[in-house]
Amino acid sequence: MATSYKDLGLVNTREMFAKAVKGGYAIPAFNFNTLEQMQAIVMAAVETKSPVIMQVSKGARNYANGTILRNLAKGAVEYAKELGSTNPQIVLHLDHGDTFELCKDCIDNGFSSVMIDGSSLPYEDNIALTRKVVEYAHKFDVTVEAELGVLAGVEDEVSAAESHYTKPEEVVDFATRTGCDSLAISIGTSHGAHKFTPEQCTLVNGVLVPPPLAFDVLHEIEKQLPGFPIVLHGSSSVPQDEVKTINQFGGKLEAAIGIPEEQLREASKSAVCKINIDSDSRLAMTAAIRKYMAENPSHFDPRQYLKPARENMKKMYIHKIVNVLGSNDKL
Numbered sequence: 634m635a636t637s638y639k640d641l642g643l644v645n646t647r648e649m650f651a652k653a654v655k656g657g658y659a660i661p662a663f664n665f666n667t668l669e670q671m672q673a674i675v676m677a678a679v680e681t682k683s684p685v686i687m688q689v690s691k692g693a694r695n696y697a698n699g700t701i702l703r704n705l706a707k708g709a710v711e712y713a714k715e716l717g718s719t720n721p722q723i724v725l726h727l728d729h730g731d732t733f734e735l736c737k738d739c740i741d742n743g744f745s746s747v748m749i750d751g752s753s754l755p756y757e758d759n760i761a762l763t764r765k766v767v768e769y770a771h772k773f774d775v776t777v778e779a780e781l782g783v784l785a786g787v788e789d790e791v792s793a794a795e796s797h798y799t800k801p802e803e804v805v806d807f808a809t810r811t812g813c814d815s816l817a818i819s820i821g822t823s824h825g826a827h828k829f830t831p832e833q834c835t836l837v838n839g840v841l842v843p844p845p846l847a848f849d850v851l852h853e854i855e856k857q858l859p860g861f862p863i864v865l866h867g868s869s870s871v872p873q874d875e876v877k878t879i880n881q882f883g884g885k886l887e888a889a890i891g892i893p894e895e896q897l898r899e900a901s902k903s904a905v906c907k908i909n910i911d912s913d914s915r916l917a918m919t920a921a922i923r924k925y926m927a928e929n930p931s932h933f934d935p936r937q938y939l940k941p942a943r944e945n946m947k948k949m950y951i952h953k954i955v956n957v958l959g960s961n962d963k964l
Contacts, residue, residue, distance in 0.1 A: 636703070637773065638745035642710035644722050645745045645776040649684045650815060650862040650906045658959035659901035662686035662864075663950060664728060664911035666693040668705065669918070669943040675709045675723075676716065677950035681961040684722035686746070686907065689739075690729055703743045722964060726778075728909070736766045740775050748817070752780040756803065763811040771812070778907075781807050782819030784867050801853035808858055815862035815907065818854060820847040822867040826876075826889040826912045834890060840873075841888065846896050855904045863904045869912035870894045870957075872949070878920035882927040889916075894957045901958050908958055914946050921945035 638645070646660070653660050663674050665687055678685040687709060689702050706725040713721035726746040730736040736747045749766040751759035763779040770777045782799030799818040808816060821844060823829070834841040854863065871891030879886055897908060921942040925932075932938065955961045 635741040636743040638725060638743050638775070641703070641707040641725070641743050642721075642723075643706060643725050643743070643745040645774060646686065646724055646726070646778075646862075646907070647776055647814060649722055649724070652963065653906035653960070654860055654862055654904050656963065657902045658963060659865075659897075659906050659908045660684055660686055660724075660960055661950070661954055661958050662688050662726065662728075662907050662909045663914060664688040664690060664693065664909070665702075665705075665914075666697050669939050670914060670946060671705050671709055672712070673914075673943045673946035674950055675712050677947050677954060678723070679713050679716040679718045679721070681951055681954045682718075682964045683954045683960040683962075684724075684964060685960075686724040686726050688726045688728040688909065688911075689744075690727075690911075691731065691735060693728075699738070699742060706743070718964070720964065730766075733762060733765050733769075736777075737769055740770055740773055744775065746776045746778065748778040748780070750780045750817075752783050752817075752819075756807075760807060760810050763807075763813055767812040767814075776814040777812075778815045778817055778864055779807070779811055779813035780817040780819075780866075784819050784823050798847055798850050799854060801850060801857050804854050804857050804861075808861060815864050816858070817864040817866050818851070820850045820865070822846065822865050822892055824867040824912075826869070826871050826886065826891070826916065828867065828869075828871070828892065829890050831888050841890055843890050843892065846892070846900065848899070851900065851903060851905070858904070861904060862906045864907040864909070865897070865900060865905050866909045868892050868897055868908045869910050869916075870897070871912060872916065875913075875916040875920040875949075879916065879923055882920075882923040884919070884923055897957050898959070910953060913949055913953070917945045917949040918942045 727739040729750045751762040783797045829843045925938040
């Protein structure tokens, strides 16, 4: 028996993307695997009056179980109301779906948005697979994100050694023939906490600065597809204070570098209306836990160290919403 996302109180992305493109801001898409991440996302979204996309990767479903995650998302809507949001706008989105079957399973089980990532396939195969998912999803008013171009880096089971920028000359043909609702593009973002090798960066005042995003490619894509919702994956900024905390308390993260926030802020003023952030949440959580454990070696109740972890993630989410994406007060 299929579950509709509407019964869970969730929304799809269509309306929020249209508003974000017009309004020059981006919707946060935060990945979650745990209760604490979910709570932090909802608290941050309610406090800032922001719409939010809660993302589940294939790896997250394997880790936490699809049924549990779906019910956490339903709980997120109720929790947001309890915290005072009269009309929360929460999307449950499949991040990096790699098969039609996985997307179908998510659509049948309460997801309001799915991503089909055929970016590693030959162009025509990517179109055929995306089209098949779109035809199924649209029967249930579920929105579909597709990807054109390849991002480097590793995220859960998604891995590519090198990136290939999206070709602006392909986007109209691709969007028209697939019927997708939004398009993830490759302009220099990448997955994971180690987005760039030190060799790819420039040293400025002793700090490694990554190569800038290819805004020329983004603007060309916008010209080709005016007003069409564009998505940036792999957009964690890898906050250096969190990396420093992790390393200070026994961690070993070397040369962890992300996308500078001012570049993401600039991107969000364009047709980029969804920005994916996962590694920053992991770093915020781990930094708080490492610090707590080092300072309280006799404690063993998980609530004791997960509470500051949740608080640190919430602080990070609020910062992203207000200072980077500009989606606050957009409910």
